[in-house]
Amino acid sequence: MRMKQSAFYNHLALLFISHFFSQIQANHESCPLMLKNIESKVDDLWQSLLHPVALAAKDIKEVYAICEMKPSSTLEAEKPQVTGQVLFKQTYPSGHLETIISLVGFSESDNQARAIHIHEFGDLSNGCDATGGHFNPMNVSHPGHPGDFGNFTPKKGKIKKHRKNIKATMFGPNSILSRAIVIHEQQDDLGEGGNPASLINGNAGKRLACCVIGIGGKTLWQSTFLSLTGNSMKRNAKGSERKSS
Missing domain, CATH: 2.60.40.200 (Superoxide dismutase, copper/zinc binding domain)
Known part of the structure; x- marks a missing residue:
């Protein structure tokens, strides 16, 4: 069960990253801002997966x-x-x-x-x-x-x-x-x-x-x-x- 959950979360993270890279390709002039946004959101995503309290703690x-x-x-x-x-x-x-x-x-x-x-x-x-x-x-x-x-x-x-x-x-x-x-x-x-x-x-x-x-x-x-x-x-x-x- 844990392996299935881990695979799901990994797939979710990859989809998330893929979405943002597609946005970069469509808006290449704003790449630096988009990359910074990706970095922040991916970090939040992994923190919430590594330990759920991190997501609640942001609020x-x-x-x-x-x-x-x-x-x-x-x-x-x-x-x-x-x-x-x-x-x-x-x-x-x-x-x-x-x-x-x-x-x-x-x-x-x-x-x-x-x-x-x-x-x-x-x-x-x-x-x-x-x-x-x-x-x-x-x-x-x-x-x-x-x-x-x-x-x-x-x-x-x-x-x-x-x-x-x-x-x-x-x-x-x-x-x-x-x-x-x-x-x-x-x-x-x-x-x-x-x-x-x-x-x-x-x-x-x-x-x-x-x-x-x-x-x-x-x-x-x-x-x-x-x-x-x-x-x-x-x-x-x-x-x-x-x-x-």
């Missing part, structure tokens, strides 16, 4: 995604039972990706840095173990993968972070949509561990929790962002008061 500009974190079904009961959300926001077609990481489930005294990565498959059929390795479309060494987010240290049992300029994207053939996010038990050694695994996964250890990235709405992003930045402003204000006193 709404800002695209949002959500990943609902749950403990791995294969995780031992004594390990941290991490839940929460990882949110994304990006402007179509080439804006920088932003993320909000909002996780709970660590003990109050837990100060172990944890690695967070995007993994290749959105498959949770065998807990987080089914998500495969790191999402690595460019076939480069760790920590150069687009979903190598680095390390996050819980504070009072929570991880709350907002990051901009993430290397990954929600658009095109290397979209992170439908892939998995995994939080690991250990710290990412960022490729400096001195062994082969360091350049593959950062020796980050057991997979505690995971989720699959899907399209979301802006309401949750806005409320979470306001909560995060509001708390940060309050902490800064209290710090300024203490210094002034």
Whole structure:
């Protein structure tokens, strides 16, 4: 079925291009403008075929995604039972990706840095173990993968972070949509561990929790962002008061 759909879309694209070339032959004096128009329309066509969200994104500009974190079904009961959300926001077609990481489930005294990565498959059929390795479309060494987010240290049992300029994207053939996010038990050694695994996964250890990235709405992003930045402003204000006193 997929092969038939692919063949249909390829045929559609060829017909589309053929139509425009026939228009060029009929209007050869306006070739530069026609070629620019073709380039734009063909790009839009392929973007919509590669990932449907791109077509919708042209109208709404800002695209949002959500990943609902749950403990791995294969995780031992004594390990941290991490839940929460990882949110994304990006402007179509080439804006920088932003993320909000909002996780709970660590003990109050837990100060172990944890690695967070995007993994290749959105498959949770065998807990987080089914998500495969790191999402690595460019076939480069760790920590150069687009979903190598680095390390996050819980504070009072929570991880709350907002990051901009993430290397990954929600658009095109290397979209992170439908892939998995995994939080690991250990710290990412960022490729400096001195062994082969360091350049593959950062020796980050057991997979505690995971989720699959899907399209979301802006309401949750806005409320979470306001909560995060509001708390940060309050902490800064209290710090300024203490210094002034």
